[in-house]
Amino acid sequence: MHDVYNRVDKKLVEFLWDEGCDLLFDEPLSAHVSFRLGGKVRLFVIPNSLNSFIVAISSFKNEGIEYRIIGKGTNILPSDEYKDFIVVSTERIDEVKTSDGYVYSTAGTPFKKLCLFAMENGLSGLEKAYGLPGSVGGAIYMNAGCYGWETSERVVEIDVYDGKNIFTISNLEAEFEYRTSLFKKNKDLIILGAKFKLCPDNIEHIKSLMTETIRKRYEKQPLEYPSAGSVFKRPRPDFYVGTAIESLGLKGYSVGDAQVSEKHAGFIINKGNAKANDVFELMDFVKAKIKQAYQVDLETEIEIWQ
Ligand SMILES: Cc1cc2nc3c(=O)[nH]c(=O)nc-3n(C[C@H](O)[C@H](O)[C@H](O)COP(=O)(O)OP(=O)(O)OC[C@H]3O[C@@H](n4cnc5c(N)ncnc54)[C@H](O)[C@@H]3O)c2cc1C
Incomplete structure (x- = not known):
């Protein structure tokens, strides 16, 4: 030490x-x-x-x-x-509150906690995101989305720190697009918290929608293994990466302990002792196979830290 x-x-x-x-x-x-x-x-x-x-x-x-x-x-x-x-x-910057019909969450709040808070307060709009792993800051950074829902739909404004000043930017200024935002392009900007616009609804109704979302996740995703979610971005709206990988018979294909999930081919899982190098090798292999079969260049959705 x-x-x-x-x-x-x-x-x-x-x-x-x-x-x-x-x-x-x-x-x-x-x-x-x-x-x-x-x-x-x-x-x-x-x-x-x-x-x-x-x-x-x-x-x-x-x-x-x-x-x-x-x-x-x-x-x-x-x-x-x-x-x-x-x-x-950001793990200890974890606060969520409601005022004036809006919900405000700091960046480190687990997204799941935000969803539960909204439900308990009878506020609808996050049901499809229930079970999305990660923090509020991470979801805004990559405009996380699932089941046709995107984080950007509900964000009104974001408090940002650039190392010198704290300021607020609007949803429009955050330049949200599919799995990206201003924050991905400009790493000097740090998300401190965000205001979400949700709609009043019946708690039992919100709860039932959330239960349905979590059921789908457990059914389709290999949540029993460590992973970082979908490895590749969808290159165009009509190209489903998991389906394409599965069509090439790559489900279960492994390099060391890194494996293309047998449950969802868009995920690479860690079977126990995978090294990052195993995952890199497996990703390159999958990319090359997809290129060969579909003439499509896959881009990674996950962030690689060298
Ligand atoms: C099992 C599983 C299922 C998943 N399902 C989905 C899904 O359905 N949809 C989806 O979109 N994603 C999914 N993911 C990916 C991931 O959960 C999301 O991208 C999530 O929003 C990332 O949040 P995080 O806090 O973990 O971010 P991290 O992994 O900690 O960080 C990701 C990036 O965000 C940056 N970042 C984090 N916080 C801030 C901040 N406050 N200010 C500036 N930059 C910041 C980091 O520097 C990093 O570059 C899944 C992952 C797993 C493991």
């Missing part, structure tokens, strides 16, 4: 501690991503409040230190190599 501590810069470490951040040195990312794989990172920072989060980011910006934000780590594939950057977690 002392060796690592010395490598990180004592002044910065003491500053972060004083400002209310918990610090993990030489931390394996496998402990923080749903894929359960990936190498160690030099420093993993867990701010205990929104204020500590802002202070931490501001100090990294001022010092020119490379950092990345992690929500729940359900869309990240970290490589096996040691990482010299710092990872900052």
